[in-house]
Amino acid sequence: xxxxxxxxxxxxxxxxxxxxxxxxxxxxxxxxxxxxxxxxxxxxxxxxxxxxxxxxxxxxxxxxxxxxxxxxxxxxxxxxxxxxxxxxxxxxxxxxxxxxxxxxxxxxxxxxxxxxxxxxxxxxxxxxxxxxxxxxxxxxxxxxxxxxxx
Amino acid sequence: xxxxxxxxxxxxxxxxxxxxxxxxxxxxxxxxxxxxxxxxxxxxxxxxxxxxxxxxxxxxxxxxxxxxxxxxxxxxxxxxxxxxxxxxxxxxxxxxxxxxxxxxxxxxxxxxxxxxxxxxxxxxxxxxxxxxxxxxxxxxxxxxxxxxxxxxxxxxxxxxxxxxxxxxxxxxxxxxxxxxxxxxxxxxxxxxxxxxxxxxxxxxxxxxxxxxxxxxxxxxxxxxxxxx
Numbered sequence: 001x002x003x004x005x006x007x008x009x010x011x012x013x014x015x016x017x018x019x020x021x022x023x024x025x026x027x028x029x030x031x032x033x034x035x036x037x038x039x040x041x042x043x044x045x046x047x048x049x050x051x052x053x054x055x056x057x058x059x060x061x062x063x064x065x066x067x068x069x070x071x072x073x074x075x076x077x078x079x080x081x082x083x084x085x086x087x088x089x090x091x092x093x094x095x096x097x098x099x100x101x102x103x104x105x106x107x108x109x110x111x112x113x114x115x116x117x118x119x120x121x122x123x124x125x126x127x128x129x130x131x132x133x134x135x136x137x138x139x140x141x142x143x144x145x146x147x148x149x150x
Numbered sequence: 151x152x153x154x155x156x157x158x159x160x161x162x163x164x165x166x167x168x169x170x171x172x173x174x175x176x177x178x179x180x181x182x183x184x185x186x187x188x189x190x191x192x193x194x195x196x197x198x199x200x201x202x203x204x205x206x207x208x209x210x211x212x213x214x215x216x217x218x219x220x221x222x223x224x225x226x227x228x229x230x231x232x233x234x235x236x237x238x239x240x241x242x243x244x245x246x247x248x249x250x251x252x253x254x255x256x257x258x259x260x261x262x263x264x265x266x267x268x269x270x271x272x273x274x275x276x277x278x279x280x281x282x283x284x285x286x287x288x289x290x291x292x293x294x295x296x297x298x299x300x301x302x303x304x305x306x307x308x309x310x311x312x313x314x315x316x317x318x319x320x321x322x323x324x325x326x327x328x329x330x331x332x333x334x335x336x337x338x339x340x341x342x343x344x345x346x347x348x349x350x351x352x353x354x355x356x357x358x359x360x361x362x363x364x365x366x367x368x369x370x371x372x373x374x375x376x377x378x
Contacts (some may be wrong), residue, residue, distance in 0.1 A: 032280065032281075033294075035281070035282070036278070036279075036280050036282035037282060037294040038282050039173065039281055039282030039283045039295075040278055040283070040289070040294045040297065041282075041284035041288070043282065043283055043285065043289075043291075044290040047290050055323070090251065093269070118165060132283065132285035133281070133284055136281040136283055137189050137190075137191060137281070137284060140189045140280075140281070141188060141189045144189075
């Protein structure tokens with residue numbers, strides 16, 4: 001029984017242990033920077049009267065891929081208790097179903113953006129991008145230990 | 151100066167536009183603080199535009215408003231400010247006419263406060279938050295990295311504003327308890343008690359403030375809705 005418990009704990013921690021927590025947190029931060037940079041690029045384009053649709057399509061595609069991978073950036077043991085400075089809230093690991101639901105919502109909204117971008121419908125794209133931004137904001141409020149400005 | 155004493159007269163000191171600008175900034179600053187801390191960026195942006203408008207209004211009103219609102223009537227050089235501070239900390243008192251509006255230390259505080267608030271709103275216009283979507287309206291003119299830098303300046307400047315706010319509130323407490331002068335009610339109803347005699351400050355027609363506010367609202371609406 002003891003061995004089974006130990007195996008479960010080790011299994012849960014394996015994601016964090018394989019690469020080392022600092023590397024995981026660093027990679028996660030880089031993923032979010034890429035996501036932020038891509039969101040901004042998309043937002044800059046849809047703020048124009050005549051966006052460059054090839055750039056919009058690239059950004060929408062990248063956002064969808066990143067959103068699909070997002071939940072895997074948070075292996076158990078890579079939170080604030082690991083000793084590495086991170087703004088990821090402990091709620092991510094204490095309420096995993098809630099976090100998984102938020103990640104799914106983000107992915108759904110990213111897919112909506114991708115569809116609107118493929119259809120080159122600027123009005124729909126602006127609405128979908130706003131909904132995507134709201135998904136980001138609501139996630140930050142629940143799962144980020146600090147405001148998203150700094 | 152003791153309020154309500156028999157030998158005192160009540161004079162109008164602050165005009166309505168100055169008081170409205172002051173309390174608008176106070177309320178919107180609170181909304182910006184709350185919305186920034188809780189990631190309600192839609193409200194943060196709207197309140198930030200309001201602060202920018204109110205600060206611009208107060209800055210221009212400082213050149214065309216009533217006497218006590220004008221920078222020329224209260225901004226003093228370092229020597230005069232230092233003399234006032236020495237007099238204030240000593241017990242020889244400060245002559246009443248010079249403190250009917252802003253005193254030299256208050257003037258310094260206002261100049262710094264308006265400068266920091268203006269810087270804060272300008273940083274916010276270009277700031278990009280970490281998700282790249284909730285950004286200032288001018289963020290599209292800068293890169294993600296530059297926008298993040300503006301966001302960090304926005305955050306650092308906010309700490310300075312909090313320090314200044316603390317100094318402002320401490321000064322209000324000092325005048326209330328050490329000098330028996332209530333500054334807050336005067337900023338609400340616009341009147342102060344003073345020893346009889348001396349000239350009353352002059353004021354300008356109300357339509358000047360309405361025109362100025364309308365011009366600022368139109369300029370900001372056009373500017374903030376520009377599309378590249």
